[in-house]
Structure formats: C-alpha cells, structure tokens
Amino acid sequence: MDNTSDSCLDVATTEKSGAEQPSASSESPVCEAENGSPAEKLLLSEATGSTIKDDEALRRARANADETIQSEKLQCDQEDSPGKAVQQDYHMPDVITVRVQRDSDSFQDVVVKIERPIYHKPFVGGFKNKITGVEFHNAGAQTIPKPRPDRGVQVFCRETQTVYERNKPQQTKNTTSTQMTKVGLYVSSVTDKLISPAKYLTAEEYHKRRLEAVIVLQTYFRRWHAVNVVRNLRELKGLRLAWEAQEELQRKKEKEEKLRREHERRLNPKTKEDFELLYHAVELWRQEETEQINRSLTGAERKAALCGLLDQEAQLIASIGRHKLHADEENQQKAILRFLDKCAQPKRWKAYDGKITEMDTQDILRARELFEIYCSISMNGIPKDERRDVLLTLRRTVKEHECKLTREIVELIDREVDLMSREVKECNLEGLRKRICTLFLQYTKIPEFNPEVARILKVPSSPLKLYKSISCCQSCKNHLASTEFPVPARSRTIGKCHLCCKLGNEARQRETFLKYRLMLENLRQSEADYQDDAKIVFSIQHQDLQYLVETIWGCQSALSVCNDLYDLVMVRWDKQHEWSPWNTILLTENEADAHLKLCSLEKAYEATFIDGIKDKHTQAKKYFAQFPAMASFLQRSDNQANANEFLIATVTNSSILGKTN
Template sequence: MSEVKGDDEDKIAQSTQPGENSAKLPPEDGGEAAQPERCATDVPKNVEEAETQADLPDDNEQPRTTETSGNSVESDVLETAEEAGAQADLPDDAEQLREPQGAENVGNSTATVKVVLVPEGHVMTVAFAIGLSIQELKRHLASELRVPPDVLRISVDGRAVEEQQSLMELGVRPHGSTRMEMSSTNPTVHPLRPVRLPEHDSMPDVITVRVQTDDGAFQEVVVEIERARQRKAFLGGYRHRLTGTQYHHAAVQTLPRRRADRGVVVFSRDTQTVELKRQAQQCPVTVSTQMTGIGWHVPPLLSPVQVICLQSFARRWLAQQIVGQLRRQRDRRLAWLDLQKRRMTEEKEEQLRDRHQRWLNPQRREDFNLLYHALEKWRCEEEQQINSTLRGAERKAALCSLLEQEMQFIAAIGRHRIIVQNNNYDKTIRNFLDKCAAPHRWRAADGRLIEMDSQHTVRARQLRDLYNSVSQSPADQEQRVYVLMTLKHTVKEHECQLTRDIVDLIDRETDLMARRVKEASLEGLRKRISTLFLQYVKTPAFNPEVAKLLQVPQNPSQLKNNMFFCRNCQHYLCSADFSPATTDRLCGRCRDCSHVDNIARSRIDFSCYKNILGRLRADEQRLKEDAKIPFLLQVEDVRYLVDVVWGSRSAIHAGSNLYNLVFVRWESKKDWSPWNCILLSKEETSAHLEVHDVHKVYETTFICRIKHKHMLARRHFSQIPIMAKYLDSRSAAALDNQLVCKPVTTAREKHVADPTLASAQ
C-alpha cells in the first residue's frame, strides 16, 4: 500500500507490485502543498520537467488508482512534452506570488532536483522545498550517501554554489526541476556512490500525483518515495502465478472495526481472578488425640507394662534387621577375600606350571634364558657346597666333575635349541608366505569385514602353494615329476641366473629319479631346490606382494641410513637387530651378541622383570591414558630398579619372590616414576592403594628409607636425557645438594690444615 498525505487528509489506496515501497509527502512540504485554491491547470510545466518525467516508467507500471467514498483520485505520474507546452501558454502566477501569503506558499513548494554524482555519472532525484538553502540540501544528500556534509561540493552549470543560497534564488520555480552536479573534495576516503544502483530498482524516486479536492478542483502534488530497508512481509492475500502480482486482503490493509461502547463493563479482571491467601500455623507442642466417632472405635489406653512389651518387640525386630545386615556384609567380605585368595593361589600355580612347561619344552629365547639361569643357579649351589665341604685334591676333582656335568647340560640345551630353531624356521617361512597371500581386508561402515584379492595376492597365493608342494615329501615319483615340471614352467617366466640354477637342479633331480636313485640320496638336492625357490619367492620382481614384508628395504638410500655397526660381531646390521635401551650401555651390541654374552657369562632370566614391566604399564594406562614414563623404561631399567635400588625385596615384608613383586605409586595423586614408586608384593598392593596420605600412615623411619631409594633412582635416571626432562629444576637442585659427597673436617683438623692460622697461634 502507498499512502499520500495532504492538507485535505485524503487517503489514496493503490495496488502495489511485490516489493513496492510506500510513498508519502516529504517533510519539507509541511502539508501545505495541496491547497484547495490551486488548480491543476495553474501549475506551469517547462520542457525540462517534461523530459525528466518522460524517463519514468510506463503507465502499466504506475500505481493503480482506486475509488473510495465517492471521491475519484486520479494519479498521473508521467507527462508528455505536448502537455508541458500547453501548460507553458497558461497565464503566469507572478501576481499571486506578490501576495505575502503566496510568497510563503512558494517557499514551501517543492521542486524536483536531479543531482549528478561526479565522476560516476549516477543520477539522484529528490523532491526538495525551494525555500531551503543549499546547506540543507547537502545535509539531506549526505545522510542518503552516508558521507560527511563537509566533503560535498555542489555546482550548477560548472560554477560552485554558495551554501546560503536557496533553490528559489537559483531560479528554481515551484513544482519545477533543476539539474546540479555534486562531487567529493576527498574522493579517496569518501567516494560518492549511491546506496542502491538504478538497475536494481525500477521504481522512480519522485512522482507527481493529481488529487481532486472537495470543491471538485484538481491539484498536483509532488510525492517522494522512500526506499524500504527490508522486504515487505506478506500478510495474506493472493499472488498471480504468471505476473507475480500480490493482492492483499482488505482486512490486512485496514484497521479492525471498533465496536460501539454500550456503557456497560462486560469484561472485568476482578471477576476472572481468584485471590489466594496462604498462612501456615504451628502449634506450640505437637500433640495427637483419639476420639470415638461414627464407624470408628477407640480401644482403651494401654498400660505401661504393655507399652514396654511393645517397645521391646519393636527394638528386637530393629536389632535383628541390623544384625542381619551386618552378617550379610561380613559374608560378602569373607567371600570376596576367599575369592581373592583363590585367585592369587591359582595365579601362582599357573605361573609354576608355565615355568615348569618352559623348562621341559622351551620354544622361545626367553625359555632358553630361563634354562641357562637355572643351570647357573645349580652350578653356584654345587660350587658353594664343594668349597664348604672339600679341600685340596678332592675339591679340584669335584670341580672338574662339576664342569663336565655343566658342559653336558649345555650341550643338551644346545641340541634342543637347534631342533626348536628348525621347527621355528619352518613356521616362520609358512607364516611369511601366508601374510603375502592374504587378501586385503578392511572394515565397512556397517561393521562387516570386506576382503579383496588383487593380481599380486593371487600371484603370491600360487607361489605359496607351489612352495608347499616342493617342500613336502613326495608320495610317489609321478607326483614329484608333475610338481617339478610345474615349478620349471613357473620360473622360466623370468630369465636370470637364479631361475637358470633352479632349472638345472630340477633337470638333475629328474635325471636321478629316472635312474632310480634312493630317496635319501636326493634329500640334499631337494633342500637346495626349496631354498632357491624360497629366494625366488622373496624377490619383489617375481612376487610384488612380498616387498611390504621384507625387513631389509630394497632402496639403497634407505638401507644406508638404517644401518648400524655392532662392535662385537663386527657386522653392519639394521636397527631392528638392536635392542632398544634407555641408556648408552648396550647401543653398540646387537641382539644376538647380547644373547650369546648372557648365555656365556651372566645367564640372567629377564622374564620376571618383563612381567613386572608389563603389569606396571597396564596399571598406569588404566589410571592415566597418556602415561609416558612406564613406556620409556626397558627391561634392563626395571632390572636395575628391582635389583640395585630395591634389593629384589618387598619394601614392607621383604619378600624375595620376583614373580610376586609389583611396582605401584608411592603417592597415589602423582604420576608413577622411578622417584615415586614402591616395590611391594601382590598381597600388600591392595592395602597400600587405599592409603591417601603416606605421612599419616607410615612411620618416619620407613618414609626416610623410601625417600632414600627415590633419591638413588633419581640420581641414576637423571643421567638419561630422555628421562631428565621429567625432573623439575627444584628436584634437580635438591638432588645435587644431597648427593655430592663432601669431606667433614673437625675444628682441630681445620686449624692444623690452615698454615696461616697455625702461625698466628
């Protein structure tokens, strides 16, 4: 809807297009632009105004006129050049301007001002009172362009205009039009740009509306259209599907009809609201009464003896409930203790069975270390007994016999080790080939396991099956010949020295089998064929899937950067052949050399220390997911802590069973570290974990002894760079002050040692 305001306060309802803005008179008109005395034929129009109006939209885009209450309103937006020429011949109204009232009306009359923005060339059209000054025009335009008024400069026909001059002094006639140029004195900081480009809006800025007054005369009113800052909300109606025109409901555009006042109050808040009051009352003494009523019989009062009897029964029932609850808690506690005891007993028995099984049938390197450790323990006991009971030649003879027995045990362990190595070698080769032939697997979004075979996995599977057939003992001669021919055709696909050697060996075995040579004589030849074919399978050029499983990289540059020198065996080995250690003591010795040295001299069993480290890591990861220090320690570090720092004994009851000792936190609120730990047995661990403040539970002597062990551990691990960063500066300074050994000198020794003081005496 568009609303036109005049002195006659007539409202003109117009049907608008979608997104059309409301129109109203400018505030400079003062509501006096539409006078009943002035007729539409008395307003002169010049040719320039006609040209300006000619640029406005066509008649089909103008707002529609509606008839309300018998008053016809005719909206004339455009005027042609012929009408302007016809109105130019009308008599001049200079006589009317001579009157004082006419002069005041002329000052309040509006004119169309077209402002050209230099140098962009955009045109702004605004309706402005001709009695106002150029300064007021600058303020109005500055608010529209959002720039300071001081930077605007207005000129007419190339000459600057003073701010005190008005539009009427510049020759602008009422309801006429003029053209001005406006530029900015500081175009870099404040450029002149229109807020809304003309191509984005097809609605004119100023329109002329012809209004019919009460006496039947017509009067033309210049109306400036204000741009709405936001899209008009659709409040109900109809929309044309083809043109998009919106037709609003009349109830939406008009105020609701007011009902006539009947003089009687129909709606009252007093009749609809209930007043509530709340007030609490309390008797001075809480009492209760019993009284007989209809349908209710009150028995006579009880005697004191009966009351005492009832009270005793009630107290007995309450006591039974409490005792029953305590009994159930005791039974649960005893059952839990019994369960823990059985669990620990079963765990110990399982450890003994496992250790016994490892003694009887060792399969891993740790199992053989356990055998050598038991052998060393037996040798020390026998040697100690010989030294304590025998002397002279008998002692030497007993020691020689002991040495021969030790050599026999070592030889027996070595023979069993060779057998286990052969079996483990076959298992290792088969696991290696199975990994190469395994299909690619991944987990789908729905949780299903998806497998996919590629050409490389199919090739690896064929080579694996062929290797298994070649390695097995043949059932008959024909089957062996068929396997050898298949192998021969397979390796002939690639011509190299390795394949030529395999083909020569196959031809040799075929010739010997044709001559009916015994199977035992062919065993060595068949092992050579299996070994060469395994080398063929491990070559990435023949089996591409094997490249990702080889320990030695095929790229020489990677091999060079990953090789280290072993000082014992004088070999260059990859980093995987060296055991990781926190300290620098074992970095120059490979795993095999360390194992041989342990068998020859120390014969230490690291399985117990490995179990302690594994349990420590599991417990700390359960308490804190980002625990770091337990995962930086190695088995050798745990052995130093257990044997050197804590003496291989529990801190409380001095238990020496290494398979029953565990490391826990000394102060439960701090992270585990070698300087915040205590070595206890599994039975003592549960009681220590319930202690919140160790200073209130343990004695001062015991705490000092534990602190001393922490100081020793801190001194040892502070020399390791990766562990030193977890020590704060205050702990390091205190460590230096406590561990530096200084000689204690008495006063007498000091006087004697100081020659200056001695001469003075």
C-alpha cells in the first residue's frame, strides 16, 4: 500500500494470516505502535472516512483476522486543540504490532508489515489542498490494475523464445545417364569434344575484373552524359545569344523610331511639347553659332555676324509662330469635337457578371443630336442642297428656345440661305459659316439648352463657388482658377500661371521638359502598381524631378553612366518603402528591372557604392527639407527610420542576452 510522507493519511496493509484469528469483542480496540505513541491519542477510521469509537469492535469495520486492515492514524491533542484531530510529523516503521482483544480476558498481538512502493507514483488525477499543499490521488491511481485473463497459453517459456534452425538436404528428381562403349556395343566418338580445364579464377581476380568492367561502363556513361550537358549548354547559349541579338535589334529599332518621331515632330509640330523641342533646338543652334562667332571673329565683324545671327533667329521664331497658329486651329477644332463627343457618351456601368451596360437618357440623346448638327455645319465641300437641309435642321433646333443668341443664329442662317440662292461663291461664305459654328457652339455650352454639358464645364453655374479657388497671376495680373498654376514642391506661394511660364520659357530659357514629363509619368505608373498608398511621387512636379536628375544624379545612370535621358528611369532604392527623393536611384530600364529583383542590397552592391547612393539621398533631404510640402513626409520617414533602428537594436540585444544566458 502507499504511504505518502506529505499526506495526512497513513495507510497500512496486513499480510493475510495463515491461522484463523478469533473475532474481536465489543470492547474498544487497543492499538500500540512501535514508536510509543499512547493509545488514548490514536484514532482509527474506516475506509469510508468515519471514525471508529472507543466502545466499538473491529468486527464492525467488517474486517476478520485473515483480511487486510486499512487504518488511518491521527493524533488528538486535547491540550492545544480539544476535540480536534491534529496531524503529527510521524514516519511509520516497516513493521507494527496491533493488539486485538479476543474476549473479555484475552488479547492477541497481530504483526502488520508495511509495503512501501519502489517507484514514484505519477500524478494521474485527483485534487490538491490549496491551504496545506497536499495532493490526493484518485481511485484509479490507488487501485491495483486488473490482471489479464488467462488464455491457457504459456507465453514466457523457452519454447516461445527459442529459434531452431534445421538443414535438410534434398535430391532432385532429374536423373541422367551416359552410354559408354563396351563389349558388344560401339558408340561413335566423332562428335566428341575434348575439354581441357581453364585457368582457375580466384574471387579477388573475379571481383577485379567486374570492377574494371564497371569502370568502363561508367566511363562511357559519363562521356555520354557530358556530351548531352555540353549540347544543352550550347543550345542554351545559342538561345541566349539570339535573345540578346533580338533585344539589341529591338532597342535599336525603338531608338530609331524615337528619333524618327522626334524628327517628325520637329517638321510637323502639333502639340506644345513639339514646339518646346523646336524652341530648344533654336536655342542650341544660337548658342553654337554664338560660340563660333566669338572664337573666330572680333571687332566690327563680330558685331555684324551677331546682328545677322539675330535676324536669322527672328525669322526662325516667326516661322515657328506661323506653324503654331495653324496647329492651334487644328487642336482647337479637335478639342471642340472631343468635348461634344464626351457629352454624347452613354452612361456605362459594369454588372455582377462583368458585362458592360450602356444607357442613353434624354439629356444624352439631346447632346448627341447637337453633336451631329455641329459636325454637319462645320463640314466643308458638301453640295448646296445638303447644306440647305442642314441649315433648316439647325434653324428648327434653335427655334425651340427664344433668346438673343437663338435669334442671332436664325438671322445668320436666313442670310446664308439667301446668299446661296443668289449663287454667291463659297469662298465668300467662309466667314459667315464660321460665325454660325461659333454661335452654335456657344448654344451647345449653355446647360439650359444642353443639360448634359453641366457636368463637364469647368466653370460652375454659381460664381460664389469660384471665390475660394481663384488666384491672381503675378505676371499677367489675371485672376485664374488654381488649376491654371503650376505648383512644384519647392514653391511657397502662387506664382505665374501656365501661360506666363510658357511664354517666359519660349522667350528666355527655351528649355524642353518632355523627357522629364515622360520620366515622371513612368515613375507614377510604377508606384501605382505597388498599391501601397504612395503619396510623395504625386506631390512633386517635373521641375523637381529635373533638379534631382540634373543636379543630384548628374543626368547619368548610377551603374553604367548612361546619359541618354530617354533610356533612364527612376525607381525605388529600397523597394520595401515608398518612393521619395531620398529613396530613389537613377538607372536604365534593364538595370532597373534587375535592381528591383534584388533581395538584399548589401549583398548585391559594394559598400563604397552604397555609401555614394546614401550621400545623394542626403543631398536630396537637405534640398527638399526647405519646402513645406515635403517637410512632413521627411519628418515621417525620419521617425520611421529611428523606429526601425530601435527595433533592430532591441532584437540584437535580446539575442545577445539569450546567447549569454
């Protein structure tokens, strides 16, 4: 039985006695332990937990002399705590003697042996007293496991644990016989063969020959494998060279196409970027001619040459101005058609299945009708009958609303019809027709006559909405909308409008910003693909990007020193953070693709190169820290960098302390 030292229960078990013991009488039992504890301070209790009184016999506990007796020893201290059982620091010996009363005059001493466990019983369930810290095991831990039923087979025996090996030779049933020559029988020996024994081959020689054969096989196999590997490498090399040649050819074609487009734009300029290129080319030509004149001529000849150069420059600028007027007329007509077509577009939305649904409202149908009428009256070279029908349709349309503008349009229509009936030449009617188109365009831009135009017009219907978005240009002194002013990151106040900046550039600097605009568009597109809520790239303008490229990066790639701005792009230095002037690098397109695939910048680049890039980032920080628009982004990036450094230092210190411990 178990005797736990820290428990308040002392459990004892008696061996089954061989002799029959008489039953106890009704007198109180008397117990005496070997440790000399007085009997009056001992208590006996049943397995159920109830205490056996002094005037009760052990028979009441349902225990005979030959049965196991389980007792519980508690000491009663009447002096300290009367009527209360107190646990005593008691260690039960291996053998105790229990005196049992047999009758009124005779007693018998019973020897009880204590069985102690030879192993530490694991805690497999029970409860613990929080006050005393005593653990009580459940019944499953105190019960002897149930023995397995006897199956009648002896398991642990020599026969079941011993293996016997037997060797038994057997004779095959394939019997053969040989017939020999004997008396009375002749057997021919013509087909007989004389067999002589060959050289005896030892095991070492046999395995050596097998090894040599294996080496020969491996040699041929490795040669075959090497030939295949070389063939595959040669094929891959050919494919790589073909791809590089194709890429080089593609780059040459793209560059030639780019030069061709630039040459075409200079010959037939149409947009403001085209005219910027022309003025820039004129400025470069003027600077080269001026340098040549200053080098080669002096005195009066130099002054005369400079005057001639000035006349040539004036002629070139006048020629560019004529081209510009013609291009403005074409662009204006295209802008008008694009504006009216935008008003006539149906409403579109995407359904749940991905299909696009279009819907035409009454306002859209009205705008489409006006757009078709305008295209018809602005067309040249049509017959007189068709022109007359178009004018009558226009007259019916504008007669729906009565105002000064419609009356003037109707009057002009009647005048043109009257002149056409008198066989007036078309060249004399061009001014009248342009006036009709201009007035009808004003008619289409009035929301009362064309309701759909209200959502496209820049000027709101109420002038009160313009007060907060109107600024005065410091050059032309005109009050314009805020969208008409360039706002670079380094600006602090509203300066010149777009038109004044354009005129100033054409008259003085004659710089071209096309390359920087294209670079900024590519940069914004690449940042939008990251989808990480980048903001800095959309706050800077092409003037800021020009300063970065020219002043800080020197108009050349950081790796290959390529200075062709059409091939250079700006990408993130650390792709984990958003783009900023202090987190960027200027590279070619191929170098940028390879840079963005890197996992670790420290492993890919040398420390000297990284230090040079960080110096450029520091220059960009000093420059853009002066401007209010970029100061907030710079402060946020510094706080984030400090937090990252603190986190890295904390993790490093924690790892060092962990290794030390």
